[in-house]
Amino acid sequence: xxxxxxxxxxxxxxxxxxxxxxxxxxxxxxxxxxxxxxxxxxxxxxxxxxxxxxxxxxxxxxxxxxxxxxxxxxxxxxxxxxxxxxxxxxxxxxxxxxxxxxxxxxxxxxxxxxxxxxxxxxxxxxxxxxxxxxxxxxxxxxxxxxxxxxxxxxxxxxxxxxxxxxxxxxxxxxxxxxxxxxxxxxxxxxxxxxxxxxxxxxxxxxxxxxxxxxxxxxxxxxxxxxxxxxxxxxxxxxxxxxxxxxxxxxxxxxxxxxxxxxxxxxxxxxxxxxxxxxxx
Numbered sequence: 001x002x003x004x005x006x007x008x009x010x011x012x013x014x015x016x017x018x019x020x021x022x023x024x025x026x027x028x029x030x031x032x033x034x035x036x037x038x039x040x041x042x043x044x045x046x047x048x049x050x051x052x053x054x055x056x057x058x059x060x061x062x063x064x065x066x067x068x069x070x071x072x073x074x075x076x077x078x079x080x081x082x083x084x085x086x087x088x089x090x091x092x093x094x095x096x097x098x099x100x101x102x103x104x105x106x107x108x109x110x111x112x113x114x115x116x117x118x119x120x121x122x123x124x125x126x127x128x129x130x131x132x133x134x135x136x137x138x139x140x141x142x143x144x145x146x147x148x149x150x151x152x153x154x155x156x157x158x159x160x161x162x163x164x165x166x167x168x169x170x171x172x173x174x175x176x177x178x179x180x181x182x183x184x185x186x187x188x189x190x191x192x193x194x195x196x197x198x199x200x201x202x203x204x205x206x207x208x209x210x211x212x213x214x215x216x217x218x219x220x221x222x223x224x225x226x227x228x229x230x231x232x233x234x235x236x237x238x239x240x241x242x243x244x245x246x247x248x249x250x251x252x253x254x255x256x257x258x259x260x261x262x263x264x265x266x267x268x269x270x271x272x273x274x275x276x277x278x279x280x
Contacts, residue, residue, distance in 0.1 A: 038198045039197055040239045046145075048145040050140065050149070051150075053079060054159040054162070056103060056104040060211045063247060064107075065205060065245065067113070068201070068207060071112050077111075079104070081101075081116070081118045084097045085123050089217060089221060100215075103216065106214045119135060119136070140171075141173075147183045149187055154194075157189070179254045182253070184254060196250055198246045198248055200245075202246075205229070205232065209225055
């Protein structure tokens with residue numbers, strides 16, 4: 001889509017946004033349903049969980065506490081890492097990718113996850129290449145998850161948006177018996193989301209904190225322990241009266257995910273002019 005066409009689409013889109021819209025997701029998508037408080041996730045059992053992490057640490061920072069709840073309910077979990085992590089710090093040494101993989105293995109061991117898959121896409125330049133789409137499609141076909149955790153569609157980080165582009169195409173390749181009852185839960189890392197689901201992680205918050213501490217290479221640049229645990233405390237306002245920790249998600253069915261993706265795709269690409277994440 002050229003620049004003029006994009007401007008015309010965005011101008012028309014703004015005219016159609018309901019004036020009653022309050023949160024950012026309604027503003028972006030023009031949803032037809034009223035805003036509602038997020039519902040608490042009660043059941044953590046699942047036939048299989050797949051977590052898509054653009055970088056080694058996103059799998060803990062975003063849904064780490066909820067994954068612990070799934071594991072304690074005996075749900076099998078797979079972590080899929082989309083990039084090689086080489087843009088995780090300025091002037092990175094050639095060994096950074098291996099260091100970050102080691103950190104994720106250490107964190108996964110703390111949680112009790114042993115199924116880790118590293119796709120080694122280019123960090124900072126992840127794209128929906130046919131190869132990446134094909135390999136993720138195969139992973140999902142083999143694991144047959146009932147829930148996929150992925151960066152929220154509203155996350156501004158370019159690699160997080162690219163992960164959604166890859167996932168969108170991979171879902172289209174799945175047989176109906178795999179995708180029909182599949183849920184996609186978008187988690188928050190760089191961009192807080194308007195949530196429709198919350199998970200109480202109070203009982204596992206200390207273990208999530210320790211797992212984040214495993215990412216020493218990244219904590220040199222951003223204090224994720226302070227910021228993310230603070231976000232999880234804030235999320236406890238709803239349902240927990242601010243006396244605990246919670247993780248927030250935007251949950252959709254596989255079909256709904258595709259429709260939301262198409263609407264958000266009308267916007268300019270995320271991260272193109274966004275200086276907030278110089279590395280990840």
